[in-house]
Amino acid sequence: MGRFRIGYRTLKTAVGTAISVYIAQLLQLDYYISAGVITILCITTTKRGSLTVSIERLVSCVIGLGVASVFFELIGYNPVAVAMLFLISIPLSVAANAARGIVTSSVIVLHLYTEGQVSAGIWMNELAIIFIGIGVALIMNLYMPSSEKSLAQDQLSLEDAFRKIWEEYANYLRFGDNIWDGGEFSEAAKIIDEAKGKALRDIDNHFLRDDDYFYHYFRMREKQFSVLESILPFISSIDQSVPQGHKMADYMDELSDAVSPGNTAGYFLYRLDEMKLEIQQMELPKTRHEFEIRSSLFYILYEIEEYLLIKKMFKPDPKRTHTISGKRLNRQKARRNK
Structure with a gap:
């Protein structure tokens, strides 16, 4: 059995997730827990790695929201639209060098499916969740112990x-x-x-x-x-x-x-x-x-x-x-x- 220990990355992830969820909940955002999930996904072992993956997730989420808005409004909020959404948004994310953001984007666009509508308010809610999750992760990753x-x-x-x-x-x-x-x-x-x-x-x-x-x-x-x-x-x-x-x-x-x-x-x-x-x-x-x-x-x-x-x-x-x-x-x- 391995030795139990809490490393600095684990500590940053725990604290950063709690802060993200707290801020999103304080702003009364829907699906506020997703801000914490994004923070977990964006905290990496290096500063440059964290910045790169954060940009990829942001780009992929914006692509996903845009494609989801079009397909859900044209085809309706049904499984066929979800299939068409991923058939288009995933290749677009890969083409934009944002493949690591596909999982995050999937969580965000399915919020639209759950809501059953597309509006400026929902877009603002999702963008706020994204920016809070990414922003807190980047702040937490500003400290890296020197090697x-x-x-x-x-x-x-x-x-x-x-x-x-x-x-x-x-x-x-x-x-x-x-x-x-x-x-x-x-x-x-x-x-x-x-x-x-x-x-x-x-x-x-x-x-x-x-x-x-x-x-x-x-x-x-x-x-x-x-x-x-x-x-x-x-x-x-x-x-x-x-x-x-x-x-x-x-x-x-x-x-x-x-x-x-x-x-x-x-x-x-x-x-x-x-x-x-x-x-x-x-x-x-x-x-x-x-x-x-x-x-x-x-x-x-x-x-x-x-x-x-x-x-x-x-x-x-x-x-x-x-x-x-x-x-x-x-x-x-x-x-x-x-």
Whole structure:
């Protein structure tokens, strides 16, 4: 059984629905309870989402009222008119990119069917219900808790996982098999997947700015993560007695220490070119085993280059980079003190 809890969206929905019904009832509107239903349907997880769905519901309701007025007056208030109404109003709503408003529109137009007539007073009543329901939902959705602190924490956790992976790669190249269970791979994959969704919701909670730093950051790390995964089988194929393997291990230790939001790719690409040149100047392989090791070394260097180029293309936010780097230093100090 799941844990019972009341989230901020549930709270906003409950309060907003009560306010809508209260206002509509205070104004003595017929079908005042429908204002609360519209509020429930218009409160979403983001500000932009709420505004978009509210506009769709408004457009669909106006289309539905217009079509219903025509068909009910021409055909009469009977099931045939209801069928004709939906056959026309639903495609019109879809054509107007207001498909999500069809359910709300259906509730509103059936009020006309219940009344058995069309008049200016009934139109005003229905429009008032619509505007109250939508208006209260938009006001309630003005407050959205910021995800920035949570995303910054995800960033730190992901960088810790990347750092551990590089450390373990280096350890394998030096010492061979170890007891590492590779748990950081599943941890990193989970963080990336959840953080990207969280970052997209955060973007949709800003009307006046497109703050997409975190989304692009986690997309960048997702691409780098694919590189880390592709390297794994080639790391395990290298004999730890190979001198170049030890040098590569030292290089990976440096990469581990440099995992951060800042961009140090230029320095590591330069160092990578030095390693490539050194391997190219080695004697040609004499056995199949030496050839396979040489191939694995070159493949790993190629993948590391891809890893670094992905980071080089990323544009860090100086303000956030400074903040995250400070938190990272505090974490490193804490680990050293343990």
